[in-house]
Amino acid sequence: MERLIHQIPRFFSAGHLALLAEAMGTTLALTFIGCATGFLLAFGIVFLRQTPGLWALPLRLLGIAYVEIFRRIPFLVVIYLVLFFIQAFVSDASLFTIAVVAICIYATAYTAEIIRGGFESVARQQIEAAAAMNFSRWQTLTNVVVPQAWPVILPPAAAFAVGFIKDTALVSQVGVFELTFRGKELNNEGFSGILVFGTIALLYFAMSYPLSRWGRWLEKRLASPRSPKPRQRLRPA
Amino acid sequence: MLIGLTLNAGAYLTEIMRAGFISVRRTEMEAAEALGMSLLQQIRFVIVPHIAKTIYPALANFFVVILVMGTSVGAVVGVNELTGTAIDISTENYRWIEMFVVVAGIYVVLTFIASVSLALFGRWAFRVRARVF
Numbered sequence: 338m339e340r341l342i343h344q345i346p347r348f349f350s351a352g353h354l355a356l357l358a359e360a361m362g363t364t365l366a367l368t369f370i371g372c373a374t375g376f377l378l379a380f381g382i383v384f385l386r387q388t389p390g391l392w393a394l395p396l397r398l399l400g401i402a403y404v405e406i407f408r409r410i411p412f413l414v415v416i417y418l419v420l421f422f423i424q425a426f427v428s429d430a431s432l433f434t435i436a437v438v439a440i441c442i443y444a445t446a447y448t449a450e451i452i453r454g455g456f457e458s459v460a461r462q463q464i465e466a467a468a469a470m471n472f473s474r475w476q477t478l479t480n481v482v483v484p485q486a487w488p489v490i491l492p493p494a495a496a497f498a499v500g501f502i503k504d505t506a507l508v509s510q511v512g513v514f515e516l517t518f519r520g521k522e523l524n525n526e527g528f529s530g531i532l533v534f535g536t537i538a539l540l541y542f543a544m545s546y547p548l549s550r551w552g553r554w555l556e557k558r559l560a561s562p563r564s565p566k567p568r569q570r571l572r573p574a
Numbered sequence: 575m576l577i578g579l580t581l582n583a584g585a586y587l588t589e590i591m592r593a594g595f596i597s598v599r600r601t602e603m604e605a606a607e608a609l610g611m612s613l614l615q616q617i618r619f620v621i622v623p624h625i626a627k628t629i630y631p632a633l634a635n636f637f638v639v640i641l642v643m644g645t646s647v648g649a650v651v652g653v654n655e656l657t658g659t660a661i662d663i664s665t666e667n668y669r670w671i672e673m674f675v676v677v678a679g680i681y682v683v684l685t686f687i688a689s690v691s692l693a694l695f696g697r698w699a700f701r702v703r704a705r706v707f
Contacts, residue, residue: 409686410681507647
């Protein structure tokens, strides 16, 4: 404990703070690039999964298999798989790219489920009505389904992205210079683990708390009159 | 590792439980009171069945998520579970891709068994209409 207090001024030097700030930037960049790309790909997966007709059966099965398999594999295993698959073909791929690809694959599987839930919340009859009015599939999607599914999809997708900030910590295993990796480095330099990882934990909290508040605000803002109201408290607190 | 997992799960489970408690409607409690139930009886016959039914899907889902996400993180601090053992073995023989494909397959099978059996159990015990897919 005494050693810990003794280390505090040395730990919070300008150099270390700049290092940690840069690492925070990397963590946020990983999350946002990965989740944004994953979100777009997930739209494609859901589109495949909802193609009607017998000829599209393999496409539908592909979509289902992708989502079900990657939702069931731990993120750590996905990271290692991506790392070694990519290194087998491209020997000089940067670790950041590998991490982004892994996050992308993982986020695609999870957000595909969220998007599917949103699409399914649109009443069947509306899609049938659109078909009766000779809308093409793409027109039905952009003019009927997405405008209504949007408020259902966005809040859980935002929650997923915010929750994923924490999961990017696992990427430090393959040596990307993000927050947890810097924490390990500083710990190896001889700073007390409690001090280093306590600071890291606080920084993660500082990143995700404002974003989760923003997500909650978004949910309230986008709530349609039909969506379930937040339940009343049993007893007024 | 176990302590860390317990702390983390505790936080998430509290949130799930809270949702369950909030979902018990005021009128339900009032009805129970009108029937002359004591507090213990209210808990036993009104709150617990209601909560069990509402939070069961969330609990089952959380269990599977922990099975997948939570335990594999143990590899980082050196617990010899599935992922950790895979890393150990493949650092010896350098067959990373084969090893991790196999491990991924094992995880898929494990979580598949877990989620199917939990869904079936939920149908049997709490009449939860859970979908396997």
